[in-house]
Amino acid sequence: MERKQNNNVFIISLAVVTAIVLWGLVFPVNFEETANGLFNFLVGNFGWFYLVSMFSFVAFSVWIAFSKYGKIKLGADEDEAEYSFISWFAMLFSAGMGIGLVFWGVAEPLNHFIAPLGMDGGTAEAASFAMKKSFFHWGLHPWANYCVLALALAYMQFRKGKPGLISSIFIPLLGEERAAGPIGKFIDILAIFATVAGVATSLGLGTLQINSGLNYMFGVPENGTVQIIIVAVVTVLFMISAITGLDKGIKFLSNVNVTLASILLLLTLIVGPTLLIINAFTEGLGLYVGEFIRDSFHLEAFGNGEWFGWWTIFYWAWWIAWAPFVGTFIARISKGRTIKEFVAGVLLAPTIASFLWFAVFGGAGINLGTEIGSEAIQSTPTAFFVVMNNYPLGGLISIVAVILLCTFFVTSADSATFVLGMMSSNGNLNPDNKRKLIWGFVQSAMALVLMLAGGLGMLQTASIAAAFPFAFVMLFGMASLVKVLKEDYKENIAKKEEL
Template sequence: MEKKQSNLVLFVSLAVVIAIVLWGLFLPGHFEQTATGLFNFLVGNFGWFYLVSMFSFVGFSVWIAFSKYGKVKLGKDEDEPEYSFISWFAMLFSAGMGIGLVFWGVAEPLHHFLAPLGIEGGTPEAASFAMKKSFFHWGLHPWANYCVLALALAYMQFRKGKPGLISSIFIPLIGEARATGPIGKLIDILAIFATVAGVATSLGLGTLQINSGLNYMFGVPENATVQIIIVAVVTVLFMISAVTGLDKGIKFLSNVNVSLASILVLITLIVGPTLLIINSFTEGIGMYAGEFIRDSFHIEAFGNGEWFGWWTIFYWAWWIAWAPFVGTFIARISKGRTIKEFVAGVLLAPTVASFIWFAVFGSAGINLGTEIATEAIKSTPTAFFVVMGNYPLGGLISLIAVVLLCTFFITSADSATFVLGMMSSNGNLNPDNGRKLAWGFVQSAMALVLMVIGGSGGLGMLQTASIAAAFPFAFVMLFGMVSMVKALREDYQDNIAKKEDLMN
């Protein structure tokens, strides 16, 4: 019966994904109009909901880490962590941000620097605004969003022995029968679609940036043929990595990612405007902390909220769309850690790493002035390479960045195939290779088809659709927090009762 149910989720999910891709291919105008209309409706009418939800995730994560439940293990009391802190951090960071950091590390601060909200562009005030907003969009909020879902999943998997599925987090609230019934299956199918669409979008954007980097450095043409070759090569590599499993392929490549990213940051810190970077990092943390509450709820209620729709609300919706994938993957690798350890690793460490990244590359871009900044953001995929081309060792930095893009690309894709394998096999913590390979092929084909047909526009359509489809996951995570507390309270009462029995 279990096998039939997991196959039902697999086949329905595949059918939904294929139907969406065919819709986008053969009726692109209608697809774009529908996806954009739904997205604009959600952003226009529920921007406040995204802000409140994301802030509640931060508040909940901090509270639970310091509560009486902080010492509870995600597993049995005797379980120890499967991975060292460095490998664990490397894997969760690679899955959670990956390509996005390289793609936006220079481009986002430059966008805000040239077109800030309510400030003259290109000024020192605009530069400070650019760093503060970049820190804000890539800081505690996205990681708290992952943390909430991953924590509930890890608790249900390893403490309660339930399947590694999004629907499992509802068991304490609605009971096992309902959570494994039609409602649960619908949630799991939506989670699979959000994962495939989100990862395919990122893979497509990563391919475009790898192509643009090779074009900028070596004159490799930017065309469909080159992009097909890039996707084909990377697909073979990530499928090899996915088949070798967590302990070899994904873990090894994630450690490579962190090493390459650290080298990139170190070289840029040395050859770039070192003092400006240090000052920018220091000031950025101060502004982020000082205006955290205001920025968390700022939506321009009496002004033009369009800027927030395009940036903050878009990001919050995008992070929620990624939560089923990243949350499931982080949960899978977190057995044996206490809740306090888990929150510190998922919330604080990646946030600090993101701050360092944006301080280094954002400051390096802003330091070159408005003329080069304007040139750089003409094409977001090439922004990084244009900026680095103006510094000593720029060619070396760009080359390392392209290699890093490839390794981030591979780890994002193989982490996703692993998660999709779990989601479509009733939460099996070690899905079979056939299932992983099938999902790997679907992801790459989806990215490639949309990229070749519509370029970044085709990927943008898919991104918009996945964000709109992922709206229900905000409710899943909100209920997940309630469910988690209910389960923890019951456990806590049971433990007290057991201790009293032993004393008697």
């Protein structure tokens, strides 16, 4: 019976993903119109809901870390953490941000600097606004979004012994039988689609940036043939990594990622405007903390709400779309940590790393002024390379960045194949290689086909629209987690009293 259930979810989700890709290829205009219409409806009418939901994830994460439940382990009381803090951080950071940081590290601050909200571009005020908003979009909110889902999943997996599926977090509310029924299967299939679509989009963007970097530095042509070669090479690499498993491939490459990212950060800090970067980090952090509550609920209800739709609401929707994948992966690698330790690791460490990243690369970009800034943001994939070209050792930094893009590409893809293998095999914490290989091929094929057809944007829009229900999944997940924690806490007190 279990095998049949495995195959049902696997076959249905594979069919759904294939059908959606075919729809995008055969009827691209209709697909794009439908996806954009749904996305515009959600952003236009539910922007407030995204803001309230994302803030509630931050508030919940902080509360639960300092609550009486903070000392409870994600696993049996005697379980120890499976990975060192460095390796754990490297894996969760690589899965959670990865390519996005390199892609947007220069481009987003420059966009806000050149075209800020409600002020003149290119000014000192615009530069401060650019830092604050970049920190805000890549700070506590996205990581709290991952944290809520990952915490509920890890608790149900390792403390309660339930399958590693999104539907498992509903067991305390619905009961085991109903959570494993049609509603649970629908949630798991939706999670698989959101994961494949979200990761395929990022892989496509990563391929475009690798190609752009090679073109900018070495004159390698930007065309479909080169992109096919890039995807083919990286696919072979992440397949090898995925097959070797968590403890070897993914862990090793994640550690490589953190090392390369640190080298890139330090090199740019040294050759760039060091004092300006330090000041930008300090001021950006102050603005972020000082205006955190206001920015968390700021929508421009009586002004330019469109800017928030394109930036903040779009990001919040995108992070929610990534939550099933990243949440499942973070849960899988977090056995043996206490709730307080888990929240601190998932929330604080990556947030500080993201702030440093945007201060260094955003500061380096803004320092060059509006002329080079305007040139850089003409094409997001090349923005990083345009800026670095204006600094000493810029060529070396760009080469390291391309290598980092490749390793982030590999770790994002192999983490996703691992998670998809889990999701499509009844939550098996060590899915078989055959299933991982199938999903790896599907991801790469989807990224390549849609990239060549010019449809990555519409796939991104579709995945965000389809992931809207996951905001509700996470809200119910918080309620479900509190319910089961209360019950377990009472049981533990009763046991202690008996002793």
